[in-house]
Amino acid sequence: MDGERASALRQIFVRAIGGVALAALVMGGAAACKQDEGGSGSDTAGAKVCDLKIGFFGALSGADAGLVTPGQQAAKMAINQYNAEHADCKVSLQEYDSQGKPELAGGLATSAVNDAKVVGMVGPAFSGESETANPTFQQAGLPVISQSATRPSLSEQGWKIFHRGVGNDFSQGPAAAAYIKGLNPAKVFVVDDQSAYGAGLADEVKKALGPLVTASDKATDNQQDFSAIVTKVTGSGATALFYGGYTEEASPFLKQLRAGGYKGTFVGGDGIYDANMLSVTGNADVEGAVATCPCAPATEAKGTFVADFQKEYNAAPGVYADVAYDLTKIFLEAIGEGKSTRADIQAFLTSYSKAGAATGVTYKWTDKGELDPAQVRVWAYVAKNGQWAPDKEIPKA
Known part of the structure; x- marks a missing residue:
């Protein structure tokens, strides 16, 4: 009889603790939802969506890195400038080093889409890796803008997430x-x-x-x-x-x-x-x-870009640096306006039409993601x- 009573008491105790734990879990989930409801830059939920990430995808090492690292430097500079003005809600750059190899692109793309904080991607930089990575980005709804992938067929695959920041071949x-x-x-x-x-x-x-x-x-x-x-x-x-x-x-x-x-x-x-x-x-x-x-000289870019880059890196900006800077700032503009999901940022790009601070190019895209032909320069x-x-x-x- 004592053993049965002890067993019953233990069950009551477990149910009581379980109820408290469940209540805490529900309240915690509700609090988490409330944290995110307003979106970045919104005060309706009493908090902003912060710590979002912009990806940068390309050959950051290897023989062809010279084509990509100037853009990576410029993207990092754009984010540093944004964070200096938004110290209470910063954005970070998440780098994906493909070494320019399509065989590495698939795994990197999967890693990117599995990180819910990554809401936009600058790149992939090359056409071959774009062919491999973009289907994964399309499936996950992750918007991408390539600063340098120029193969024309990239815009013919039905990828709604694809955008090109320069002219194609x-x-x-x-x-x-x-x-x-x-x-x-x-x-x-x-x-x-x-x-x-x-x-x-x-x-x-x-x-x-x-x-x-x-x-x-x-x-x-x-x-x-x-x-x-x-x-x-x-x-x-x-x-x-x-x-x-x-x-x-x-x-x-x-x-x-x-x-x-x-x-x-x-x-x-x-x-x-x-x-x-x-x-x-x-x-x-x-x-x-x-x-x-399909790019103007980065060393002749507009505004303060050249001086800022020179100060930051003690070097003149290289190939596609000005383009990558502008594309990164487009993503940052979306985040600054409260676009905190991939879908919101994709919609933002669809109707975008503004001149880049560095290139002076008006970035607006066709329904296939091609840059407006009037803006293409070689x-x-x-x-x-x-x-x-x-x-x-x-x-x-």
């Missing part, structure tokens, strides 16, 4: 071809690295050059010996060569072309428009090489004395 390809035609070449040789970006851009250049293209060839990822292609180029009679791809292969290729006696003009797309192409190739071989880019840059010197804006076709 339908603009860069013909512009590069127009620049090459201005060199009055006898013949043109075209080489690409078979990447989503490089092959697509080279195809657009070939279309625009037409019969001027005497021959073409393919490089491979991580290729270091280009002797077979060099032999073809030097024997082709081409006085200009277009390379579609990235610095990692373009640099040794150009060095071997010069060693093989090729004197023609080497032209590449924005995949070679970085500091590594200059320093790794060396002044003697890279001098006179040309890079096209520039040519020439390697001079170890620097990329702005040559000219290439007129639109």
